[in-house]
Amino acid sequence: xxxxxxxxxxxxxxxxxxxxxxxxxxxxxxxxxxxxxxxxxxxxxxxxxxxxxxxxxxxxxxxxxxxxxxxxxxxxxxxxxxxxxxxxxxxxxxxxxxxxxxxxxxxxxxxxxxxxxxxxxxxxxxxxxxxxxxxxxxxxxxxxxxxxxxxxxxxxxxxxxxxxxxxxxxxxxxxxxxxxxxxxxxxxxxxxxxxxxxx
Amino acid sequence: xxxxxxxxxxxxxxxxxxxxxxxxxxxxxxxxxxxxxxxxxxxxxxxxxxxxxxxxxxxxxxxxxxxxxxxxxxxxxxxxxxxxxxxxxxxxxxxxxxxxxxxxxxxxxxxxxxxxxxxxxxxxxxxxxxxxxxxxxxxxxxxxxxxxxxxxxxxxxxxxxxxxxxxxxxxxxxxxxxxxxxxxxxxxxxxxxxxxxxxx
Numbered sequence: 001x002x003x004x005x006x007x008x009x010x011x012x013x014x015x016x017x018x019x020x021x022x023x024x025x026x027x028x029x030x031x032x033x034x035x036x037x038x039x040x041x042x043x044x045x046x047x048x049x050x051x052x053x054x055x056x057x058x059x060x061x062x063x064x065x066x067x068x069x070x071x072x073x074x075x076x077x078x079x080x081x082x083x084x085x086x087x088x089x090x091x092x093x094x095x096x097x098x099x100x101x102x103x104x105x106x107x108x109x110x111x112x113x114x115x116x117x118x119x120x121x122x123x124x125x126x127x128x129x130x131x132x133x134x135x136x137x138x139x140x141x142x143x144x145x146x147x148x149x150x151x152x153x154x155x156x157x158x159x160x161x162x163x164x165x166x167x168x169x170x171x172x173x174x175x176x177x178x179x180x181x182x183x184x185x186x187x188x189x190x191x192x193x194x195x196x197x198x199x
Numbered sequence: 200x201x202x203x204x205x206x207x208x209x210x211x212x213x214x215x216x217x218x219x220x221x222x223x224x225x226x227x228x229x230x231x232x233x234x235x236x237x238x239x240x241x242x243x244x245x246x247x248x249x250x251x252x253x254x255x256x257x258x259x260x261x262x263x264x265x266x267x268x269x270x271x272x273x274x275x276x277x278x279x280x281x282x283x284x285x286x287x288x289x290x291x292x293x294x295x296x297x298x299x300x301x302x303x304x305x306x307x308x309x310x311x312x313x314x315x316x317x318x319x320x321x322x323x324x325x326x327x328x329x330x331x332x333x334x335x336x337x338x339x340x341x342x343x344x345x346x347x348x349x350x351x352x353x354x355x356x357x358x359x360x361x362x363x364x365x366x367x368x369x370x371x372x373x374x375x376x377x378x379x380x381x382x383x384x385x386x387x388x389x390x391x392x393x394x395x396x397x398x399x
Contacts, residue, residue, distance in 0.1 A: 008209075008211050008218050009209050009211070009218065010209060021218065021230055022218075023216075023217075023218045023230045023231075023232045023235070024216065024232045026232070026235060028230050028235045028237070029230065029237060035249075036248070036249070037249055040237055042235040043234055043235035043236045043237075043256075044236055044237075044253075044256050045236065045237050045239070045244070046231075046234075046236045046237070046238045046239070047238075047239040047243060047244060048238065048239070048240055049239070049240060049241055049242065049243065050239065050241065050242040050243025050244070051243045051244075051262070052243060052244045052245075052246070052251065053243060053244070053245045053246070054245075054246045054250055054251055055245065055246065055247050056246070056247055056248045056249070056250070057246065057248060057249045057250025057251070058250045058251075058268070059250055059251045059252075059253075059258075060250060060251070060252045060253070061253045061257075061258055062252070062253070062254050063253060063254055063255045063256055063257070064256060064257035065257060065258070065272075065274065066257070066258045066260070066264065067257055067258065067259045067260070068259075068260040068262070068263050068264050069259075069260065069261055069262070070260065070261065070262035070263035071263045071280070072263040072264040072265065072266075073263065073264075073265045073266070073285065074264070074265075074266045074270050075266055075267050075268060075269065075270075076268075076269040076270065077269075077270050077271075077272065077276070078269065078270070078271045078272070079271070079272040079273075079275060079276045080271075080272070080273055080274070080275070081272075081273070081274050081275030082275040082276070082277075083275065083276045083278075083282075084275070084276070084277055084278075085277075085278060085279065085282070085373075085375075085392040086277050086278065086279040086392075087279065087371060087374065087392040087393045087394075088390075088391070088392045089353040089354075089391045089392070091354075101351045101352065101356070101387070102351060102352060102353070102354050102355065102356055103352070104351060104352030104353070104387040104388050104389065105352035105353040105376075105377070105387070105388030105389055105390055105391045106352070106353050106354075106391075123381060123382065124323045124324065124380075124381050124382040125323065125324065125379045125380055125381030125382065125386070125387045126381070126387055127379060127387055127389050129390070171275075172275060178324075178379065178389075181323070181381075181382055
């Protein structure tokens with residue numbers, strides 16, 4: 001017998017061993033005997049008091065993420081892709097870019113393959129944040145002729161750049177540099193796989 | 200007929216078209232025919248095994264999220280307001296204040312309107328992080344370099360002695376700026392969020 005279009009209440013689905021909740025002919029929730037899980041079939045969960053407490057198992061969100069309007073406290077956070085303030089000052093580079101003093105403090109982004117970012121001559125305090133925002137694109141950071149870049153476990157030769165290689169680059173790969181005013185640039189933060197340019 | 204104070208089980212609320220779950224006279228949950236949402240009315244939702252998996256829709260929380268375990272965000276994190284450790288080395292400023300070299304590395308927090316934070320003369324690699332935490336849409340914060348110093352970056356290029364201002368009308372709690380001293384000209388912006396202007 002077909003379910004009534006007006007079915008309201010509890011129904012046991014014997015073949016599947018589900019306890020089902022129906023509202024006006026719509027099957028909106030399932031208690032699964034096999035997994036003991038609760039599945040909401042048609043819409044979401046609205047909690048108007050008390051919040052959610054999870055004492056075992058993680059909360060996994062595979063669709064649109066988490067949005068909060070209050071302050072959050074997170075014990076430890078690991079992220080891939082980008083960590084960015086909603087009101088950060090960003091600037092999209094669309095080809096070879098030569099940075100200047102007024103680019104300090106911005107997040108310089110690129111979604112262009114073979115992006116070359118040319119740094120000015122080192123001056124104490126000059127600093128840049130450069131981010132690749134698309135998977136699989138090559139980006140090269142090129143210092144001035146006389147300058148070097150100190151990056152983790154690598155010191156480039158003068159005039160040699162560092163490369164975020166296309167084969168391994170990811171959206172959110174990032175480099176932060178600060179100038180020493182003498183030898184060149186120190187990397188202060190690095191995400192992703194970068195290598196010194198050869199030659 | 201009034202609901203029994205001992206009502207237990209499902210009850211169809213014809214007025215609101217909600218299939219309600221009652222426990223000992225308390226309405227604890229409802230399945231809404233209009234939205235198909237499950238509403239939890241009392242005491243929240245406690246999950247003691249298996250966690251919570253959401254495969255469609257955003258999780259929207261009217262309050263904050265408190266997590267005691269480690270969290271992994273696979274597709275990046277965008278935040279507004281402040282991003283800070285629960286135990287930052289910070290100082291809260293409530294009146295006009297001159298910073299000194301011992302303030303480097305702190306979070307300088309200011310929630311008071313129209314406060315001026317005065318920077319010392321620039322020195323190489325001297326660094327300050329200043330966060331505006333005053334009332335959104337109204338609190339104004341000024342950062343005043345020494346007379347011979349200027350502030351540059353984020354398309355701003357102030358003249359010597361010109362203030363950097365987090366303007367009230369556009370102020371959002373958590374707007375911030377990080378500054379680093381140079382070799383004698385002034386300050387470079389390292390990071391910035393929010394709307395800031397330099398004095399003309």
